[in-house]
Amino acid sequence: MSAFGMARMFARELLLRREQPRGPTPGQQLGAAGILAAMEDGGEVDGRTAAGYLYHSARISQVLAGRRRCVDIGCGNGTQLLQVAALNPDVQFCGVDASPLMIERGTVQAARLGLTNIDWAVDDFDGLLAHGRGQYDAAICTMTLHDLADTAALATALRAMAACAGHDGAVYIEDFARLKSPASIDFFVDLNAPAVPDRFSALYRCSLGAAFTFSELKEAVERHLPQASLHHTFLVPFLVVVKSADGPLPVATRRRLAQMRAGLQAAARRDLDDLRRFFALGGLGNDPFA
Numbered sequence: 001m002s003a004f005g006m007a008r009m010f011a012r013e014l015l016l017r018r019e020q021p022r023g024p025t026p027g028q029q030l031g032a033a034g035i036l037a038a039m040e041d042g043g044e045v046d047g048r049t050a051a052g053y054l055y056h057s058a059r060i061s062q063v064l065a066g067r068r069r070c071v072d073i074g075c076g077n078g079t080q081l082l083q084v085a086a087l088n089p090d091v092q093f094c095g096v097d098a099s100p101l102m103i104e105r106g107t108v109q110a111a112r113l114g115l116t117n118i119d120w121a122v123d124d125f126d127g128l129l130a131h132g133r134g135q136y137d138a139a140i141c142t143m144t145l146h147d148l149a150d151t152a153a154l155a156t157a158l159r160a161m162a163a164c165a166g167h168d169g170a171v172y173i174e175d176f177a178r179l180k181s182p183a184s185i186d187f188f189v190d191l192n193a194p195a196v197p198d199r200f201s202a203l204y205r206c207s208l209g210a211a212f213t214f215s216e217l218k219e220a221v222e223r224h225l226p227q228a229s230l231h232h233t234f235l236v237p238f239l240v241v242v243k244s245a246d247g248p249l250p251v252a253t254r255r256r257l258a259q260m261r262a263g264l265q266a267a268a269r270r271d272l273d274d275l276r277r278f279f280a281l282g283g284l285g286n287d288p289f290a
């Protein structure tokens, strides 16, 4: 990562007052088939987002300690969920997505990996708000909020998460917050893009442009998920995590996570350590890899 490019991005984001307008969501721009194609083009668990998947799998494992039934809403083709489920074999998961295509792909992948602790269902936040209460003791949602139509849908999503997790339940959400400048979006997309930008780069650009602003996310979390705390990457809320309190990570899981970090390619390991540093500097403690 170029230190100069990073410094310019920080300066832009800190100095600009005005937010850029929200762009179309990935669902609106690419449709489920387009999102899936992009995910399979560069968003695989061992692809160029490997560091992000592992960081969030570790963080999710911390909030899941001692829980039994977890719903993952907007699970997509299950890339994050499959890694989380493998790390937490004592938890029974339900992967839920509005797209039947995604659920079909997740089911196939889980069978291929021999994972038996995931059920799959086509549903959405409205459905889970209506009938998810009492069925789970944990709810997670990764990289999905930016796909919601508006702040009313964001409120419904957080209320559904709260209903599914229940009063003392575990919650983990991660997403982007909207950057103020299109040049900052270019900076992050270019950081991650291959020489010839692929469909994943297009999805990444669209997702960053469709993200809610940090203030929209903060207001919605304070209102609808008061049991959770909101964290963001240092100085610029490029990535956001909303989570309930951590439980004690089992020794075997901590050891497995350290092995997985060691097994990453050098560039992905650097990305993971950057993520750890940027969230730690933003105030998120209890690093699962420390």
Ligand SMILES: C[S@@+](CC[C@H](N)C(=O)[O-])C[C@H]1O[C@@H](n2cnc3c(N)ncnc32)[C@H](O)[C@@H]1O
Pocket: 027, 032, 035, 073, 074, 075, 076, 077, 078, 079, 080, 096, 097, 098, 099, 102, 123, 124, 125, 126, 141, 142, 143, 144, 147, 148
């Ligand atoms: C970028 S994918 C994220 C997939 C996965 N959670 C991950 O981290 O890899 C976003 C997913 O959210 C799903 N989605 C969008 N709106 C939804 C809603 N209202 N209810 C359920 N799923 C939704 C989309 O179908 C898509 O599969």
